[in-house]
Amino acid sequence: MTVITPGIDFLLRGGFSYIFPSVVFAIVLNHVSYSNGIPIPTVALVLIGLFATPAYAFVRVYTSEWKTRREARRLGVRLIPRVKGASVGNLDVLRKLMRNSENGYPGDGSASFIKEYGPIVDLHILWDYAVVTVCPEHIKAMLAKDFNNFEKGARLSSPSSVLRSFTEIEYLPQGQDFRTNMNSVLGTGVFNSDGDMWKFHRSMTRPFFSRDRISHFDLFDRHAEIVVQKMRERSREGLAIDFQDLMGRFTLDSATEFLFGSCVYSLNGRLPYPYDKQLLHYSDSHPSEEVAEKFAHAFLEAQRIISSREQLGWVWPLTEIWGDKTKEHMKVVDAFIAPIVKDAVKKKRLADEEKGTIGVAKQQNDEVADDETLLDHLVKFTSDPVVLRDEVLNIMIAGRDTTAATLTVILYFLSTHPAVFARLRNEVIEKVGTSRRPTFENIREMKFLRAVINETLRLYPIVPFNVRTSIQPTVWTSPDPTEKPLYIPAKTKLSYSVMLMHRRKDLWGPDAEEFDPDRFLDARLNKYLIPNSFAFLPFNAGPRICLGQQFAYNEMSFMVIRLLQAFDSFALDEDAQPPHTKPNPAWKHDVGTRKGMEKFFPKVGLTLYAHGGLWIKTQEATE
Ligand code: HEM
Numbered sequence: 001m002t003v004i005t006p007g008i009d010f011l012l013r014g015g016f017s018y019i020f021p022s023v024v025f026a027i028v029l030n031h032v033s034y035s036n037g038i039p040i041p042t043v044a045l046v047l048i049g050l051f052a053t054p055a056y057a058f059v060r061v062y063t064s065e066w067k068t069r070r071e072a073r074r075l076g077v078r079l080i081p082r083v084k085g086a087s088v089g090n091l092d093v094l095r096k097l098m099r100n101s102e103n104g105y106p107g108d109g110s111a112s113f114i115k116e117y118g119p120i121v122d123l124h125i126l127w128d129y130a131v132v133t134v135c136p137e138h139i140k141a142m143l144a145k146d147f148n149n150f151e152k153g154a155r156l157s158s159p160s161s162v163l164r165s166f167t168e169i170e171y172l173p174q175g176q177d178f179r180t181n182m183n184s185v186l187g188t189g190v191f192n193s194d195g196d197m198w199k200f201h202r203s204m205t206r207p208f209f210s211r212d213r214i215s216h217f218d219l220f221d222r223h224a225e226i227v228v229q230k231m232r233e234r235s236r237e238g239l240a241i242d243f244q245d246l247m248g249r250f251t252l253d254s255a256t257e258f259l260f261g262s263c264v265y266s267l268n269g270r271l272p273y274p275y276d277k278q279l280l281h282y283s284d285s286h287p288s289e290e291v292a293e294k295f296a297h298a299f300l301e302a303q304r305i306i307s308s309r310e311q312l313g314w315v316w317p318l319t320e321i322w323g324d325k326t327k328e329h330m331k332v333v334d335a336f337i338a339p340i341v342k343d344a345v346k347k348k349r350l351a352d353e354e355k356g357t358i359g360v361a362k363q364q365n366d367e368v369a370d371d372e373t374l375l376d377h378l379v380k381f382t383s384d385p386v387v388l389r390d391e392v393l394n395i396m397i398a399g400r401d402t403t404a405a406t407l408t409v410i411l412y413f414l415s416t417h418p419a420v421f422a423r424l425r426n427e428v429i430e431k432v433g434t435s436r437r438p439t440f441e442n443i444r445e446m447k448f449l450r451a452v453i454n455e456t457l458r459l460y461p462i463v464p465f466n467v468r469t470s471i472q473p474t475v476w477t478s479p480d481p482t483e484k485p486l487y488i489p490a491k492t493k494l495s496y497s498v499m500l501m502h503r504r505k506d507l508w509g510p511d512a513e514e515f516d517p518d519r520f521l522d523a524r525l526n527k528y529l530i531p532n533s534f535a536f537l538p539f540n541a542g543p544r545i546c547l548g549q550q551f552a553y554n555e556m557s558f559m560v561i562r563l564l565q566a567f568d569s570f571a572l573d574e575d576a577q578p579p580h581t582k583p584n585p586a587w588k589h590d591v592g593t594r595k596g597m598e599k600f601f602p603k604v605g606l607t608l609y610a611h612g613g614l615w616i617k618t619q620e621a622t623e
Contacts, residue, residue, distance in 0.1 A: 005317075005320055005321060005322060005323050005324060006316075006317040006320040006324055007317045007318055007319070007320045007321030007322070008321060009317065010317030010318065011317075011318075011321075019053075021052055021053045021056050022049040022050060022052045022053050023049065025048065025049060025052035025056075026045050026046075026048060026049035026052070029045065029048060030045060061127045068487065068489050071473065071487065071489075072487035075475060075487065076484065077475050077484050077485045077486060077487045078478075078483065078484045078485070078486060078487065079122070079486070079487055080120055080121065080122040080129075080131055080486050080487075080488075081117040081118055081120070081121055081122065082117075082121075082122045082124045083113050083116075083117060083121060083122065083123050083124055085124075089125065089126040089127055090123065090124050090125050090126070091125075091126070093113070093123050093124075093125055094125045094126070096109055096112075097109040097110070097123070101604070103584070104584075105584075105587060105595045105598075105602070106464055106465075106499065106602050106603065106604050106608065107464065107465070107497055107499055107500050108595070110123075110132045110495075110497060110500065111500055113132070114132065114134060114500065118479060118480070119133065119134045119135045119479045119504070120132070120133040120134075120135055120138060120476075120479060120486065121133075128493075129489065129492045129493060130493060130495070131488075131492060131493065131494045131495065132495045132496070132497065133494065133495070133496050133497075134496070134497050134500040134501040134504060135479050135501070136501065136507070136532055136534035136535045136537075137476070137477050137479075137534070138476050138477075138494075138496065139496050139498070139501070139534060139537060139541075140534040140541070140542075141474075141476060142468045142494065142496065143468075143537075143540055143541045143542035143544065143545075144534075144541055144542030144543075146474060147542050147543050147544075148471075149470060149471050149472055149474055150468040150469065150470055150471065150494070151194045151195070151468065151469055151471060152194055152467075152468060152469075152544075184302075184306075184324055184326045184327070184330060185302045185303065185305075185306050185326050185330060185393065185397070186306075186390065186393055186394055186397060187386065187389065187390030187393065187394075188201075188387075188390050189201055189390040189391045189393065189394025189395070190202050190205050190391065190394050190395070190398075190547070191394040191395075191397060191398045192390075192394055198544075201391060201394075202543075202544075202547070204378060204381045204382070204391070205374070205377075205378070205391060205395065205547060206547060207367075207368055207377070208368055208372075208374050208377045208378075209547045209548055209550065209551055210368070211368075212440050212550065212554060213368075213370050214370055215258075215370050215371045216258060216551065216554065216555075217437070217438075217439075217440075217554070217558065219254055219257050219258055220254060220554070220555055220558040220559065221437055221558070221562075223250050223253045223254050223257075223267060224250070224558060224559050224562040225562075226250075226253075226267045226268075227246055227247075227250050227267065227559070227562070227563075228562055228563065228566045230246060230267065230271060231246070231563075231566070231567070231618050232566070232620060234271070234618075235567075235617070235618045235619070235620060239273065239274060239576070239617075240274050240573035240575075240576035240615040240616060240617050241271065241615070241616060241617075241618070242271070242272050242576075242613035242614065242615055243407075243408055243411050243613070243614045243615070243616050244404070244405070244408040244609065244610050244613045244614045245271060245272055245613055246267075246271065247403075247404035247405075247407045247408050247559075248266075248300070248400075248401070248404045249266040249267045249269070249296075250267060250404070250407075250559065251399070251400045251401075251403045251404040251407075251555070252264060252266045252296055252299075252300075252400055253265060253266055253267050254555065255395075255396050255399055255400050256295075256296075256396075257373075258373060258374065259373060259374045259375065259392045259395060259396060260337070260340050260341075260344070260373055260374070260375040260392055261340075261373040261375065261376070262340050264293065264295055264296040264336075265293070266293070266296040269293060269296075272613070274573070274575070274576035274577075274615060275576065275577070275578040275579075275612075294332050294336070295332060295333055295335075295336035295337075297332075298328075298329040298330070298331075298332035298333050299329070299333050299396075301329045302326045302329040302330055302333060303397065303401070303606070304605075305325045305326050305329070306326065306606065307605035307606040308605070333393075334389070337389050337392070337393075338385070338389070340375070341375065341385050341388045341389055341392075342385065344375045344376060344379050344388070345379055345383045345385065345388070347376075347379075348376075348379040348380070348383070349383070374391075374392060374395060375388065375392060378391055378392070395547075395548070397606075398546070398547070398548065399548045399551070399552070401462075401606065401607045401609070402462045402463070402552065402607055403548075403552050403555055403556060405462045405607055405608055405609050405610075406453070406456060406457060406460075406462050406552070406556060407556055407559055407560070408609070408610055408614050409456050409459075409460045409462075409602075409608075409610070410452065410453060410456045410556065410560060411563075411570060411614065411616060412572070412599075412600055412610070412614055413452070413455075413456055413515050414452075414570055415570040415571055415572050415616055416515075416572065416599060417515060418569075420452065420515075420517060421564075421569070421570065423448060424448055424449060424452055424560075424564060425564045425568065427446055427447075427448045427449060428446070428449070428560075428561050428564040428565060429564075429565075431445055431446055432561055432565070433565075434565050434621065435565060438557070438558060438561045438562075440554070442561075443553075443554060443557045443558070443561075446557065446561075447521060448517065448521070449557055449560060449561070450520070450553070450557075451517035451518065451519075451520040451521050452517045452560075453553065453556055453557065453560075454517070454520045454536070454538075455515060455516065455517040455519065455520060456515075457538035458502045458508075458536060458538070459499075459502065459503070459513075459515060459594060460499070460602060460608055461498045461499050461502060461537070461538040461608075462538070462607045462608050463498070463538075463540075463607055463608075464497060464498065464499035464500075464604055464608050465495060465496070465497045465499070465604065466495070466496055466497075466498070466540070467493060467494065467495045467496070468494050468496070469491060469492065469493050469494065470488050470489070470490055470491060470492045470494060471490065471491075472490050473487070473488060473489050473490045474488045475487060475488065476488055498537045498538065499608075501535060501537070502535070502536065502538075503594065504535075507528060507532065507535045508524075508528055508535070509524055509527070509528060513592065513593050513594045513597075539552075565621065566620065566621055567618045567619060567620060567621055568619055568620070568621040568622065569618070569619040570616050570617070570618055570619075571616060571617050571618075572599055572600070572614070572615065572616055573615045573616060573617045574599070574615075576615035577612055577613070577615050578612045580612070581601055581611040581612025581613075582601060582612075583598050583599065583600065583601045584601075600614060
């Protein structure tokens, strides 16, 4: 059993990375001085040792910068425009970004530099590249055209090349990357791997998502019915409901059922009340579902912790000096999943025995029966319990919050745009009626519904910021065709924001900040999106495009249809919102921007969410 916590590991490695070059330098100097008969005083040796590491780092940064400039000159290209901050190492830029991520409107930090320097900018924090781009052509290069030259995992969150040089060369706190932040929860799966490991996971999982399945509609229907019932109950009490919390439960129950066939029934727990009423959580759920309830709670907590690790960046281990905060929660998660995985493996073995295929090498089997869960599908490829557990958890993380948050923002827009609500409700009633269960064909035919979902994903793509790291040096086209192309050095961290790109007026028109689903239906579609499809990327693109895209459209469409059949109005209840989670009143001064219009506080953890929830009041339909 290991007793090294993430924090102690970080300190040991960090300390070692600082001390190692100093000690080596001091020993060599001491040896040389003695062999030449010129002894160096101990104080001088200590001082030299102390400054050896920063001096070494400085030389490394300086030479690497010099090489980069020389290479760019040789290729006849230029460096990415670099922010000139007011303080050393651009610490003021870092402070601005951190302040904004704590309390600001998402993206404002980078947006201010993009406005000043152009759609690709190097924030250059602590002498290290910190590139942000909002150019479709650059995002296309990373995700599709030059896919093999960019990876996800080597996400160096250390903002400093001083530290980075040691992380790579002295193989020290190498772990402060995306994978490490996630590892204690996700292990290794499709969402959290690169290279051959990613290919293995992707090819094993993809067939499961390759077609629409009736069984998924059965389960959406069961859970959607409980959602509607809970909303009716709350409406009859005359109180608001936190729609975000409700959708988190809806997607958790649906996901656990279709992933491993064992629903956690989080919708059966008691729902939170507005902030000035008593807040109750999960307390009076089905006693028979106790293990499942604990799982749901532990899983949400573990997710919350890895999301705060992402927010804290490379220093997160310092908040876990005394222990890995996810450990206890993951014990509960594993206690729930392990027997389910064991059962699935056993079921498969018995079936193989019956068919006489036991011991026959596992083969790629792309056939997926209609009622198969993801786990049933995966055991055809492997019986390794760790691979199986990691993969289902990866899909759960990738698929649950994203869909719940998008549904939340859809409802926000429907609550604040009555004309859109009325038109969408007409479409629902016309195509499906007031009570019938929607079919795949209905959903395919409902063009306005698809436009509402896409417009929501345009303004609030649930993964608003993402990152890749270059493997080899490369050259990107300049956003300004009159200027030279741009040089991208190897191992450069490249952030991209689809959210900021989705709001660019030159790509979407002068009304880019307005919520207007018609832009996906009228002449603007041909003018803006069709000629430039990489300008809209809520699900990413290329070989790593979201595996659950179709599933998500189906699940969200189904839920929205059921809601619009049951209710004929939604309204935000601003009084129910915890006061500290209301949008900052100063935002209103940004007239004509999304930020200035917003009546909820969007925040970004692993994915985007409504700070403090989305509290709405509903009115039951009378038809
Ligand atoms: C509105 C809903 C959703 C949105 C906006 C969304 C968005 C995304 C995005 C942007 C990525 C790329 C992440 C990256 O490479 O850095 C992604 C990947 C992924 N998504 Fe989704 N997603 C949604 C729903 C789902 C659902 C419902 C599932 C499964 C049930 C799912 C499964 C996955 C998986 C497995 C990946 C990893 C693919 C890979 O790396 O090869 N997603 N999603």
